[in-house]
Amino acid sequence: MRTMNILLFLCCAAILSSPPGCGRGTKSVTMAGSTAFQPFAEKLADQYMSKQSEVTITVQGGGSAVGIQSAISGAAQIGMADLVILPEEAQVLTTTVAARDGIAVVVNPANSVSALTTDQIRDIMNGKIKNWKEVGGADAPVTVVSREAGSGTRSSFEQIITDISLTEDALIQDSNGTIRETVANDANAIGYLSHGLLNEKIKALLVDGQACSNESITDGTYKLVRPIFLLVKGTPEKEVQDFIDYILSDEGQQTITANGLLSAK
């Protein structure tokens, strides 16, 4: 019995101590940052690694702020950030636009309002417009749903709409997905989320008369668009540059557009 236990212990120890993914690659590249781009980066990394077996790419989330910080500190070779305006400390970094993402302003499908102007959106977010009838809808109170302070989607949204000081009645949700659920469940809610996550449970509004569609984002008529940046400090090593080139290649960009984001070009 005791021998069994010891054997068991040794087996566990052996499993725990073997490095993950050992023997798979000699060079390793770490990416960190934007949770909006993280699933895309993971998919791209998988595709790239199946072709280039000598490189291991690790993708971590953490948010745009983490992406910028870890690119500056060197904790990650590539930082990912989805902000319209990068903060000042990011000026030391080389930026590459990997993709573009529209931000859709969404309401419940039961809501009769289907278009808003930028000014109306601002007034709703700031709590000046409190009832849907003020913008041509039913007589019902507006429930504003926003993201937490520091979210890349929120800061991009606020930078494009400008002059937002969010009403204190706003519900705060901590991801694109929970924003979608909240708006889908509440007939009076208004929120905003990444265009790639639109589905039939919510309704995207026309903003200044423009629909949030692939075409209007690509030709620049839709206003709420943010770039997704890849951030690199100094001159990138060869394998880092190769991977970035792969993301920008036709194949990489195809993966990006096939899964809901828009290509960089």
Add this chain to the structure above:
Amino acid sequence: MSIIGEKGVRRILLVTAFSALSALLLIALFIINEGVPFIFRYGLRDFLFSSEWKPAEGRFGIFPMLAASVWVTLGAMAVGAPLGIAGAVFLSEFAPKSVMRIIKPAIELLAAIPSVVYGFIGVMVLAPLIRSSLGGPGLSILAGSIILGIMILPTIMSISIDSLLAVPQSFREGSLALGATTWQGVYLVIVRAAKSGIIAGVILGMGRAIGETMAVIMVAGNAVKIPDSALDSARTLTANIALEMSYATGMHRQALFATGVVLFVVIIILNSLATVVIKGKVARR
């Protein structure tokens, strides 16, 4: 017999015992080290009692979160304590043994359900129900209170059952012999004898309610404002830390650690209160 020997085993167990203590100590030191300097710099009064939380503008007042935590916890008590105590009394005094054997494990299983599942049920079922029947955004203090009240049931109930069962059988026989009905005996004798255990259970449940994070983030709506009614959305101290920690840097990050210090102090006070109450019971016997 053993390869390690008697002394060796004792040493290993000693180390394990102290590892829990050192983990507690390290966590406490870390939080205090990160959070307390900020409290002093910002001013304890401003930090606790100012109601403006605008990290981007350097305003860190946690009063709305403090108020929300208090309201949600009191609400959870209002839901959980009567249900828990009444259930415990029924199971220990009135129910046949066979019923107890089914219900008690079922209630303990309630404690094993992950909080994210409670939150999910709150978002999908409870919040829409509150929105359609009572108005407001649905994601509210009321929803948080109900969900937390259910989550703390196992704590309150199992401690209460244990302390009710610990009341000597002679108390029950004595009250029956004096002509009291079962309910009179329970109400006038048994519950009073088990009072400190029941109170300790309620206080421990309260500690759990204050510390719960995931379910509250999902159902309470997280608006930063001092709530006017139970139908308002609110953000608790725990939710504030969890929501913003991943993005926070500099002062903002320290402010979140300072929020953690406040929470830590509140929970230490509650737990010591529970310990004192339990000890008091032992001393009186």
